[in-house]
Amino acid sequence: MEKTVVKTQNLVKRYGDLIALDHLELDIKEGEIFGLLGPNGSGKTTAINCILSLLAFNKGTIEIFGKNMTPASYDIKKEIGVIMQNVAVFEELTVQENIDYFCGLYIRDKAQRKQYVEEAIKFVGLEDFRKFYPKKLSGGLLRRLNIACGIAHKPKLIILDEPTVAVDPQSRNRILEGIQELNRAGATVIYTSHYMEEVEQICTRIAILDKGHKIAEGTKDELKSMIFNTETVNIEVLDLPEEVRKEIAALPHISGTDYEDGRLTVKCSGGSHNLIRILDVLRGHDTAFGRVTSELPTLNDVFLEITGKALRDKEE
Amino acid sequence: MFLHCFRYELTTALRERSVLIWLIIFPAVLAMLMNAAFSSIYEKTSRFSTIPVAVVENSPDPVFRSVMDALEDEEEPLLKVDYMTEEEALGLLEKGEVRGIIHTGDDISLTLSDTGVEETVLRTFTDQYVVSSAIIGDVIRQDPAMAMKAGEAMSAELSPCIEKSLTNGITDPFIQYIYNLIAMVALYGSILGLQISVNNQADLSPLAARKTCSPISKTVGVAASLAAAWLVETICIVIFVTFVRFVLGVDYGGSLGLVYLTSVLGGMAGVSIGFFAGASNRFSYEVKLGVSMAFNMTLCFFSGLMAGNIKLIIEEKIPWFNRINPPAVISNGLYYLNVDSDLHRYIPAMAVLIGMTLLFSVLGAILSRRKKYASL
Numbered sequence: 152m153e154k155t156v157v158k159t160q161n162l163v164k165r166y167g168d169l170i171a172l173d174h175l176e177l178d179i180k181e182g183e184i185f186g187l188l189g190p191n192g193s194g195k196t197t198a199i200n201c202i203l204s205l206l207a208f209n210k211g212t213i214e215i216f217g218k219n220m221t222p223a224s225y226d227i228k229k230e231i232g233v234i235m236q237n238v239a240v241f242e243e244l245t246v247q248e249n250i251d252y253f254c255g256l257y258i259r260d261k262a263q264r265k266q267y268v269e270e271a272i273k274f275v276g277l278e279d280f281r282k283f284y285p286k287k288l289s290g291g292l293l294r295r296l297n298i299a300c301g302i303a304h305k306p307k308l309i310i311l312d313e314p315t316v317a318v319d320p321q322s323r324n325r326i327l328e329g330i331q332e333l334n335r336a337g338a339t340v341i342y343t344s345h346y347m348e349e350v351e352q353i354c355t356r357i358a359i360l361d362k363g364h365k366i367a368e369g370t371k372d373e374l375k376s377m378i379f380n381t382e383t384v385n386i387e388v389l390d391l392p393e394e395v396r397k398e399i400a401a402l403p404h405i406s407g408t409d410y411e412d413g414r415l416t417v418k419c420s421g422g423s424h425n426l427i428r429i430l431d432v433l434r435g436h437d438t439a440f441g442r443v444t445s446e447l448p449t450l451n452d453v454f455l456e457i458t459g460k461a462l463r464d465k466e467e
Numbered sequence: 468m469f470l471h472c473f474r475y476e477l478t479t480a481l482r483e484r485s486v487l488i489w490l491i492i493f494p495a496v497l498a499m500l501m502n503a504a505f506s507s508i509y510e511k512t513s514r515f516s517t518i519p520v521a522v523v524e525n526s527p528d529p530v531f532r533s534v535m536d537a538l539e540d541e542e543e544p545l546l547k548v549d550y551m552t553e554e555e556a557l558g559l560l561e562k563g564e565v566r567g568i569i570h571t572g573d574d575i576s577l578t579l580s581d582t583g584v585e586e587t588v589l590r591t592f593t594d595q596y597v598v599s600s601a602i603i604g605d606v607i608r609q610d611p612a613m614a615m616k617a618g619e620a621m622s623a624e625l626s627p628c629i630e631k632s633l634t635n636g637i638t639d640p641f642i643q644y645i646y647n648l649i650a651m652v653a654l655y656g657s658i659l660g661l662q663i664s665v666n667n668q669a670d671l672s673p674l675a676a677r678k679t680c681s682p683i684s685k686t687v688g689v690a691a692s693l694a695a696a697w698l699v700e701t702i703c704i705v706i707f708v709t710f711v712r713f714v715l716g717v718d719y720g721g722s723l724g725l726v727y728l729t730s731v732l733g734g735m736a737g738v739s740i741g742f743f744a745g746a747s748n749r750f751s752y753e754v755k756l757g758v759s760m761a762f763n764m765t766l767c768f769f770s771g772l773m774a775g776n777i778k779l780i781i782e783e784k785i786p787w788f789n790r791i792n793p794p795a796v797i798s799n800g801l802y803y804l805n806v807d808s809d810l811h812r813y814i815p816a817m818a819v820l821i822g823m824t825l826l827f828s829v830l831g832a833i834l835s836r837r838k839k840y841a842s843l
Contacts, residue, residue: 166842200843203680205669207839222838225682233680239673243482244475255471256681300677 153180155217156308156339157202162211164197164363171197172208173364179341179356184334186354187343188450194363195343196236199312202341203233215308229257232306232338236313238297240285247272247281250299257304271303274329291322298326302333309333310341315349327353347450359454366457375448378456380406382419382448384426387441388433389413395436402428415440468683472691476666480659480699490703494652495710498645502715505641518585519547521556521565525572530600545592569593575600637720637805645717646801647772650794652707653733654763659696660741661759664831665752667692670840671745672752689835693742693828700734721804725813729804732820733797739827740793746834763794770794796820 157179164172172194179185187195200206202213204222213220215227240249250268258264272281275295285293294314302309311330315323331353334340344350350357351371358368367374375381391410399415400408404422408415419425426445433440455461480486522535535548549565556568560580567589568578577593579586667689669676678688708730711717719726744762745755764772769792771778778795781788789795800816807813 200676204838205676205679205840205843207841222679223684225684228680228682231680233677235673235677237673239677241475241479241674243479248475248478252471252475253677253681255475256468256678256683259468 153182155179156181156183156215157185157341158214159198159202160212162198162201162208162213164194164201164206164208171363172201172211173362175211175360175363175365177358177365179339181339182334182337183356184330184340184342184354186350186357187341187360188345188347188350188357188454189360190345192362193345193360195345195360196312197363198360199310199341199343203231203310230307232301232304232309234298234301234309234311234314236316238285238293240293240296240300242285245282245284246277246288246296246299249285249296250303253300254303257306267303267305271299274302274332275299276325289319290317291319294318294322294326298329302338305338307338308341309338312343313345314342315344315346323349347454351450357450359450359457361454361458367453371450374450374453378448378453379420380418380448380452380456381421382425383446384417384419384429385442385444385446386415386417386429386433387413387443388415389439389441391415391438392436395432395438398436399429399432402432405429469687469691472683472688473695476692476695477698480662480695481702483662485658486699486703489655489658490652490700491706494648494655494707498648498707498711498715498717501641501644501648502711502717505644517544517547518567518588519549519565520589521559521568522548522550523553523556523568523570524550525570528571531571531575531596534596545588637718642717642720642805643771643798643802645711645719646798647767647770647794648711649704649708649730649801650733650770650797651763651767651772652704653700653730653797654737654740654766654794656696656700656704656734656737657741657744657759657763658756659700660738660743660831661745661752661755663689663692663696663738663742664745664835665755667835668746668840670749670843676843685836685838686832689832693738696738696742697735700738701731704730704734719801719805721801725804726801729797729800729813729817729820732817732824733793733800736793736797736820736823736827739824739831742831743827743834746831766792767794770798790819793820793823796823 155178157177159175159177162172162175162177163170175194175198177185177198187198189195197206201208202215202220204213204220204224215224216230218224218227220227241252244252247268250271251264254264254267254271258267272278275298277292277295277299280288280292285296288296294317298311298314301311309330315326318326327349330340330342342350342354354371356368356370357374359366359374367377369377388410396408396410396415399405399417402425404419404425405417406420407418410416417425417429426443430440430443451461522531535546538545539548549559551559553568553570556565557578559565560568560578566579566581566585569589570576570578575593575597577590579589665671665675667675667678667685669679679685705727708727712719712723712726741759744759748755750758768774769777769781769788772794778789778798781792781795789799796816796819800813800820803810803813803816
């Protein structure tokens with residue numbers, strides 16, 4: 152039976168009249184990369200801060216490694232690595248000194264700490280920058296330093312709160328690969344983001360938050376199966392007779408069709424081999440067609456169908 | 468764990484550029500400017516010096532001459548006497564080369580062209596001479612054998628017109644500005660104190676939030692930060708005091724060791740005040756720093772940094788304020804070291820500084836100890 156690493160029950164956090172967390176229930180198992188997905192202001196960071204015992208909450212309980220989490224739970228804190236949304240390093244210390252300082256808060260043995268610091272530097276690829284001060288680092292390198300400071304002591308539970316904000320694609324990929332590597336090495340990971348692609352890419356289980364409320368939870372496939380529209384087929388058709396469109400619409404598992412500007416869009420709900428059946432109809436009527444694409448639903452579609460709004464703001 | 472944190476807190480503070488600027492460079496520049504502008508004013512304006520005087524002898528007066536000769540033989544003579552004609556004397560008086568003209572003869576009279584300390588001394592001298600010579604004249608008439616003793620008595624009577632200090636310390640008012648400057652550097656330790664709170668309270672910075680998530684207790688973290696800040700402040704203030712003493716050549720009066728001790732205790736109080744101020748509110752570091760600097764400068768103003776006599780006015784109106792205003796306590800402590808022959812006023816002042824350090828450190832620690840935050 153999988154061990155529970157983090158468990159929150161009925162967690163409620165209010166800021167005056169605003170409910171930031173609305174009876175949040177989480178049960179994060181050992182070895183997972185658990186994603187907390189939601190738009191800005193959905194309560195992801197608030198949940199993390201409550202879990203870390205930084206924020207006081209109004210109601211509920213939090214257990215980590217089966218023990219009640221309090222600000223003085225130093226035995227629990229020893230096993231946690233935290234990478235905050237904002238870069239939290241000393242401007243006056245070099246890369247190596249920063250990692251050594253934070254690692255030293257967890258590891259007393261000097262020789263072991265030295266080894267861990269070296270491994271962390273290599274892990275985030277900052278070997279050539281160990282004597283650099285943070286202000287000399289690019290945004291991506293700074294984020295990597297931020298991560299190194301959080302994971303150098305080899306924690307069993309790693310909490311990453313939007314670690315890839317304002318990071319270049321190269322650094323982002325490196326960070327995501329690194330998280331998966333840490334997970335493979337045995338760490339349980341809680342990962343918050345409003346980038347659904349990242350969450351889809353690395354998370355083994357996902358909870359979607361909106362206005363402090365958990366609206367869905369499961370693997371990405373489980374989440375996608377929750378929604379009505381399971382596949383969208385797009386076909387370039389120069390001339391589509393109306394009777395052909397109607398015949399396609401009448402196929403099983405087809406929930407809707409639309410033809411506009413030489414492009415046929417067919418929405419499918421469940422079933423299999425939908426694309427083959429649609430193309431058979433077009434061929435049967437000698438209707439010429441061009442490029443064909445099939446899109447599976449994204450987590451954004453899941454969020455859109457559940458809440459009626461997009462997961463990510465347009466400007467993002 | 469304490470040593471690990473202390474080591475890095477110390478490194479961080481020593482590399483902080485604002486510390487170098489506000490705690491060493493700025494006050495050193497200020498001290499140099501003050502030294503250049505004010506250090507010789509007292510010497511030129513207030514300190515007693517020999518008074519040049521012209522003597523016009525309407526008829527020879529051997530007694531007057533012998534008294535003048537005796538006065539000029541002093542190590543630091545009261546008068547520098549030149550004998551000349553009336554026309555020459557008036558010319559020199561007009562040019563300001565002599566402060567007055569003494570006319571001798573049947574009557575002793577004095578001509579002055581101005582009023583001031585030196586003119587007052589001259590008037591007192593001539594008045595006293597007239598009175599003393601009349602008394603001695605009477606004595607000689609009654610007993611001519613007493614002439615020699617009477618002459619000695621007259622010289623002795625006139626000789627006490629010398630500068631006499633009430634203390635062995637430095638009386639140059641410029642030293643008060645230097646004392647206030649040291650007090651200002653001590654109070655600037657509050658910059659380091661502010662950083663302690665910002666780096667240890669999770670609701671004030673992401674860095675503090677990360678530290679709060681670690682398994683180090685808040686008490687150990689804060690104690691390490693405070694110890695490092697005290698040490699950095701001590702280093703800075705010792706450098707400043709040394710610079711003023713040995714580079715600018717300013718004599719503090721009193722024991723140099725105790726001057727260092729006073730400065731260090733003042734600096735520690737400054738750090739603790741800053742720590743408390745930082746922990747007591749949730750404003751950003753920049754706002755805290757701005758308010759703190761303005762507040763510090765106000766306190767320094769009341770201790771006489773910008774206007775020397777303000778502390779005396781406060782001493783008259785609200786004396787208790789000078790006993791608790793940190794820069795006033797520090798500058799007073801240094802002043803007591805300079806002018807007092809013992810430590811009866813110095814020790815209570817230092818006790819106040821130590822009390823402030825303990826009080827504000829404990830209050831700051833209590834405010835920082837808050838375990839969970841309402842918001843971040």
